[in-house]
Amino acid sequence: MEIEIATIGGYEEVGRQMTAVRAGDDIVVFDMGLNLSKVLIHDNIETEGMHSLDLIDMGAIPDDRIMNDLEGDVQAIVPTHGHLDHIGAISKLAHRYDAPIVASPFTLELVKGQIEGEQKFGVDNDLVEMEAGETMDIGDDVELEFVNVTHSVIGAINPVLHTPEGAVVYGLDKRMDHDPVIGDPIDMERFREIGREGEGVLCYVEDCTNANRKGRTPSESVARSELKDVMQSMEDYDGGIVATTFASHIARVKSLVEFARDIGREPILLGRSMEQYSGAAERIGAVSFTNDLGMFGHRKSVDRAFERIMNEGKENFLPIVTGHQGEPRAMLTRMGRGETAYDLEEGDKVIFSAGIIPEPTNEGQRYQSEQLLRMQGARIYDDVHVSGHLRQEGHYQMLDTLQPDHLIPAHQNMEGFSGYVSLAESQGYEVGHDLHVTSNGNTIQIVE
Template identity: 80%
Template sequence: MEIEIATIGGYEEVGRQMTAVRAGDDIVVFDMGLNLSKVLIHDNIRTEEMRSLDLIDMGAIPDDRVMSELDGEVQAIVPTHGHLDHIGAISKLAHRYDAPIVATPFTRELVDEEVHDESEYVVNNDLISMEAGETMQIGEHCELEFVNVTHSIIDAINPVLHTPEGSIVYGLDKRVDHTPVIGDPIDMKRFREIGREDGGVLCYIEDCTNANKKGRTPSEAVARRQLRDVMRSIEDWDGGIVATTFSSHIARVKSIVEFAQDIGREPVLLGRSMEQYSGTAARLDGLDVGFPDDLGMYGHRKSVDRAFKRIMNEGKEKFLPVVTGHQGEPRAMLTRMGRGETPFELTDGDKVIFSARVIPEPTNEGQRYQSEKLLSMQGARIYDDVHVSGHLRQEGHYQMLDALQPQHVIPAHQDMAGFSGYVELAGNKGYDLGRDLHVTSNGNTIQLVE
């Protein structure tokens, strides 16, 4: 059986992920993501009202025209998790393919919301839920399997396409976490089994975000302990305390909410994406996220401002707002607070906890710098980098290569400089660049079996 891989997006940057695997006449597409930084550099752009070709020209979504070169039919579109760099282009591209979107329950709900907000295209693809550990038939000869992984969002998986020529493991995005705050640990046992099954792993496509960093990525339990320590250290402060983190990071939001209550403050989630992700997680049966029943979540601008007014009227010392804006996004809640555009008044000594790192990209770095400066000018004290990454470092990559023992490896989710650490460590495991280690770029195809 011919096996061909099209590296469509995410092979020259962190963002707009999209990869297609053709096994004979059957094609499976993994991820359809957005490069948010390409959108944020423009003022007041609403992607839901834009056409796909304009977004492709901006470099915001994958250029999927290379799909016309693949001789087969798309059988499934499979987003690995609910981050926008993996699902943000589904509303713009999925309607081109007569194929269902197959995802875990939480990811499926987030995709459904993206599709619902779309105003330019009608996306009628079936939405199918599949749990980690389950499989589905792809054509006559292949099978799709979801393997549970741990990442900075719940319900993440690595999909595996089992073919007669061996398995294709799509390894975006994960860390090896044995003590997650929500959900099950990464299923390393299953990865080891796949690596030793008949045919083994033909190809492993791997997220290289932290491949230049030594050591291993700490567990989310470490970030939880950091947060507890920071919040306990300021529990006697009688002014404002504000926290921000990735809206999609439900486990981190859960920790902030719990520790806010521990220090006698009422947590309130503020911002459109904060309400979207946490509200979706709280509503889904089977996801025991553990939010309090009376947790306030407000996304609409007027309802957010009403919440801020209540906080100011009743006393900042009684509340802990958890807000959007960890990257300094211009329209996010924390940025508006820094500009003095909300009813919440920051005063000298108020604490702002950034439970997130800056995404290493010039737009984000500039916006985050500006946000912190604005907050500091109002007297806020910054607690920075209370965080652990959701991506593997070098020792995690070695662990995955040992488990899977792939015949071929394709680095992804980085630019060429970011691939350098992975090329070196894969070389240490016996892989040769151009032979079985394939560093590629967007829009290319790699023929693994002819």
């Protein structure tokens, strides 16, 4: 059976992921993501009303026109998890394909939200829910399997295509967390079985976000412990405390809510994405917040929440807000610019329970946000966080576990691939032979 892999997006940057695997006459598309930095660099752009071709020209979503060169039919669109760099282009591109969108429950709930908010295209693809550990037939000779992984969002999976030539493992995005705060640990046992059964692993596509970093990525339980320590150190502070994290990081939001109450403060979630992600997690039963937890996404309701905090005393509250990357319209950035009723004063604490996404736009915006906060006297608690991506020792362990015949580095630019290339070469792989360093818009023939 011919096996061909199209590297459509996410092979020159961190963002807009999209990969297609052709096995014979059947094609499966993994991820359709957005490069948010290409949007944020423009003022007041609302992608919901934009045409896909304009977004492609901006470099914001994958240029999927290379799909015309693949000889076969798309049988499924499979987002690996709910981050925008993996699902943010589904509402712009999925309607081009007569294929269902197959995802884990939380990811599918977020995809529904993307589709409902779309203003330019009608997306009528069937939505199919599939749990980690389940399988689905793709055509007559190929099977799709979801393997549970741990990441900085719940419901993450690594999809595996089982073909007569061996398995194709799409390894974006994960860390090896054996003690997650929510959900099951990464299923390394199943990965080991896949590496040893049948024809083994034909090809492994791997996320290289942290491939230049030595050591091992810590568990989310480590971040939870660090966050608890930081917040307990503030228990006697009688001024304002504000926290920000990835809205999609439900485990981290859950920890912030719990620790706020532990130190006698009422948590309130503020910002549109905070309301969207936490609401979605509650709807599918992945997390249960108390009925009195306020979640406010619309501007007027957010403004009223800030007014209530100031009227009742900000020492009684912990606003958990959007804006960890310094996004211009996010809540924390507005607070730093003095555009809300919340009055930041000398000595107030701001907890960034998030790392900076390694991309120049994010780095610049985050720097500006922190400077605005400091100008108002805020004290910054930075990087109370652990990454959702493997470091070098995790990559080594995955190679040892899967023993793939071919490797394709993804989710980085050429500089970011360097650490992974060095590690793979140390394990006997050779660039141009079985280690395929590629870019957007290419196809790689694995089996002719």
